[in-house]
Amino acid sequence: GAVVSQHPSWVICKSGTSVKIECRSLDFQATTMFWYRQFPKQSLMLMATSNEGSKATYEQGVEKDKFLINHASLTLSTLTVTSAHPEDSSFYICSAREIAGGPADEQFFGPGTRLTVL
Amino acid sequence: QKEVEQNSGPLSVPEGAIASLNCTYSDRGSQSFFWYRQYSGKSPELIMFIYSNGDKEDGRFTAQLNKASQYVSLLIRDSQPSDSATYLCAVKRRYSTLTFGKGTMLLVSP
Numbered sequence: 001g002a003v004v005s006q007h008p009s010w011v012i013c014k015s016g017t018s019v020k021i022e023c024r025s026l027d028f029q030a031t032t033m034f035w036y037r038q039f040p041k042q043s044l045m046l047m048a049t050s051n052e053g054s055k056a057t058y059e060q061g062v063e064k065d066k067f068l069i070n071h072a073s074l075t076l077s078t079l080t081v082t083s084a085h086p087e088d089s090s091f092y093i094c095s096a097r098e099i100a101g102g103p104a105d106e107q108f109f110g111p112g113t114r115l116t117v118l
Numbered sequence: 119q120k121e122v123e124q125n126s127g128p129l130s131v132p133e134g135a136i137a138s139l140n141c142t143y144s145d146r147g148s149q150s151f152f153w154y155r156q157y158s159g160k161s162p163e164l165i166m167f168i169y170s171n172g173d174k175e176d177g178r179f180t181a182q183l184n185k186a187s188q189y190v191s192l193l194i195r196d197s198q199p200s201d202s203a204t205y206l207c208a209v210k211r212r213y214s215t216l217t218f219g220k221g222t223m224l225l226v227s228p
Contacts, residue, residue, distance in 0.1 A: 034215065041126075043220040044162065044206070093161045105150060107216065112161040 002028050004096050006110035013084055014118055021079045021113045023094030029074035030096035034107060035067075038091045050077050084117045091115075120145040122219035124207055130225045137194040139222050141207030144188070148209040151183055151190045156204045156221065165192070165205075197226045 003026040013019050023033055032051050036044040048064075050056040050071035058064045068080040077096075081088055091114055095107040121144040131137045139153075150169045154162035168174045168181040168190065180193040190209075194201055204221040 041220075043122075044216075044218045046215055046217075049215060091159075105210065105212070106164065106167070109161040109163070114159075 002096075002098070002106075002108040004030075004094065004108045004110040006094055006113050008113060009111060010114040010116075012116045012118065015085050016083055018080055018082045019084055019115060021081075021092055021094075021115075023077045023079070023096070023110050025075045025096040025098075025108070028096075028098050028108075030077075030098060031074065032097045033071055033077040034095045034097070035069060035077075035079050036093045036095070038093060038112075044093065047079075081115065084115070086117045089115055089117045120148075120209075120217045122207055122209055122217050124205075124219035124222045126220060127223040128225045129222055130227065131197050133197060133199060133226055133228050135197050135226075137197045137201065137224055137226070139192040139194070139205050139207075139224065141190045141192075141219055142188055143190070143207075143209045143217075145209065145211065145217070146185075146188065147211050148188075149212050150210050151181070152208040152210075152216065153179075153181060153190075153192045154206040154208060154218075155201075156206055158204075162206055194224075197224075199226045199228050202226045 005024045007022045035047045048056045048058045056069035071077040093112040094110045123142045152167045153165045156162045168183045174181045178195045182191045206221045207219040208216045
């Protein structure tokens, strides 16, 4: 089956520093990757959608200058949290989709990255 | 505003019983409906999806969709303690993005 990896699985950083999270599709080419954030006992909230080679589309309320997304290849997308603050502490999950438009339109989720900002 | 509503639970059922999880959605243009299972501290994993009215069965799981009532449900037969998790309902329009509910926590007691 399709496998998506994330690195790191957890990270602790000091307030004001930047953190980069990688999302890789291991056995398929992801035309689209999605970045979600999940706070405790809350739903997954979509932050942005990225297509390979083009700028990411951010959801309303998500600061694009704070959450930098790069989708440079069909197997790699990165999310950089710039000048992180304690309120950015959350569970960040990426997902990848190979082909769009079918009824299933299945997204394969990475294992997530737990970010804690001190 | 697209919304997906789920009872947060917990829903407690004994081992071997049928667990029934429900979800309502507000966007009548939704075309595909998904059930994900999420264990604590882990990312969601797809259980099944449905896009036609009626029932769809996969092993111990049955998804039921009623577009007129904007209602989708998941039945888990012969519930096992390993089924204890949070179940997320998600809906989407074609060519659009997933909208998730907050999830229902299921507890299956031995």
